[in-house]
Amino acid sequence: KFKNWYNSERRHSSLGYTYPWVKLLAATESSNVA
Numbered sequence: 441k442f443k444n445w446y447n448s449e450r451r452h453s454s455l456g457y458t459y460p461w462v463k464l465l466a467a468t469e470s471s472n473v474a
Contacts, residue, residue, distance in 0.1 A: 446464070
């Protein structure tokens with residue numbers, strides 16, 4: 441499930457690559473904590 445979400449996010453974030461990665465890492469940490 442994570443891979444599908446990641447691929448979808450990557451598709452939408454292909455123009456801005458660095459900032460989406462920051463959001464992705466933050467979302468991943470939030471998911472792990474929750």
